[in-house]
Amino acid sequence: MKFAKYGLTGVLVAMSMSSFAALDPAQVTDEVIKRGNVQIEVLSQGKGPTVVILPSLARSARDYDQVAEYLMADGLRVLRPEPRGIGKSRGPMENLSIHDFAADVAMVIDQKHAGPVVVVGHAWGNFAARQLAVDRPDLVKGVVLAAASAGKVPPGFNGKPISPEMRKAIDGAADLGLPEAQRLRYLEEAFFAPGNNPGVWLGGWHPEAHEAEGHARNITPVDDYFAAGTAPILDLQGENDAVAPRQFSHVLKNMLGDRVTVIVVPNAGHAMAPEQPKAMADAISEFAKRINE
Template identity: 40%
Template sequence: MVKHRRSETVTNQQSRIEVLVEGAGPPVALLPSYGRDGVVDFDDFAGQVAADGYTVIRPQPRGAAGSTGVMDDVSLTDLGADVASALRATAHGPAVLLGHAFGNIVARVVAAVWPESVRAVGLLAASGSCPPPDIRDTPTIAGDLTAPEAVRLDALRRGFFAPGHDPHAWLTGWYPDVLAMEVAAVPRGDLRKNSFWSAGTARLIEVIPEFDPFKPQDQWLELRDENGGRLTTRIVAGAGHALFPEEPVGLLDALLPVLRRLCHPGIAPGPTHTPPLSAGNGAGS
């Protein structure tokens, strides 16, 4: 699935960013979650999206994979600039940015500061306004390579994987320095008060994993209430916060029809088995 993938290096004032590119067609960029790269976690998904007729772009966070750069006193705007420079170099036209977990925050920044580079923003496993206190620290525990394996697995089970899913795959793939840099870049307090939160005026695609503890069901309506008609929301049944390794077919079913409508408005989007939010499951479409 990745045999036609190529790697490019994009340089800006602070960093040298490795960008993985595959496929041909409208650009779709994937931005990874806290402390992880955008390689193995996204490989299968990226290949499937590329095969559906898109150019899939994966800028690797500075400090991860083949990317390097300043790691101290880094702001979200700095991280957004890394992505924006990657898009300018590799995307032919505005891209759909799919940000997983922390990546959705970076995607919002790019859309707010560099709107000409963005067609729409995907908020994949985006946290609710008030995750449970015992869940908030699970990324730093899971990404602490010095912690006992049992402690890290417990954090992965609690914070990332739905009941019955094996979390062992995510014992690897963490970059502690990247995790620390990204955590420090996030402003303290209510992120909804920041100018980037609205992602400018971009169309928004929300994907909620059914069992994501970072967004309990009583917070599923928040983004709809904030954004109204700009927002399309889909649920991936059976998934937790990790999402990509858990329910890859459900994730593709949720996103591919939306991508087709956004990027190929004259073509029928095809079937999807992922239901929209509805009153019957505690939310609205």
């Protein structure tokens, strides 16, 4: 059996993803929002206070189908903008900063008359989520950082938040030119908790977005987005996250204080959404409802 190596957890994740893929597509609207030479595809579903989900590096908003279904069932409206270079989202791809990606999200929120929202940034998406809260605080009432690298390290630590070895695994997992076996090893190393099935992320990578988002991360000063304005923050951490490891788990809390609430998701790595969609959605929902009281 293909999933035998990854045990029952991996099989259940794959089965769960298949069951959600069969849901009635009428529950989700798919539209394109335009401004000048930029157009952003956005998936919308549900009614109630709005949650906006921003995806991981070079990946699609469709990674969060299950999470969005749970949030919708819990009385929330969910918007999922696709980054430039993914799906129907188009625009200049050269020399972009995190500010540009945040501005695309702001355009969606403005034109959907959705703000202020709770914005969820998963992995790379956390940079754009925090930047949105800085650049357009009128649109953001709370920020969820899911499997997020803080962007800084604790005082006295001599190194970067993400090591060169881990950066190689992150980029290698997305390199469609590498053998599948090598990419699976990189996915195991960087993205998935032990026992979870990395094969569910072999597909769904977007090289043009990878290059643009990586460039934006490299050229945008961390202090531009680090504090996420003044919004309350939920720091949603994967118990087995190798990219944002436990040794850095208190960086945001220590630097930003009581604005930050930390929740650890068991048996989740950096991918989180395909591993523990219900736990991820429950934490987001509880935070969003508290923020909207």
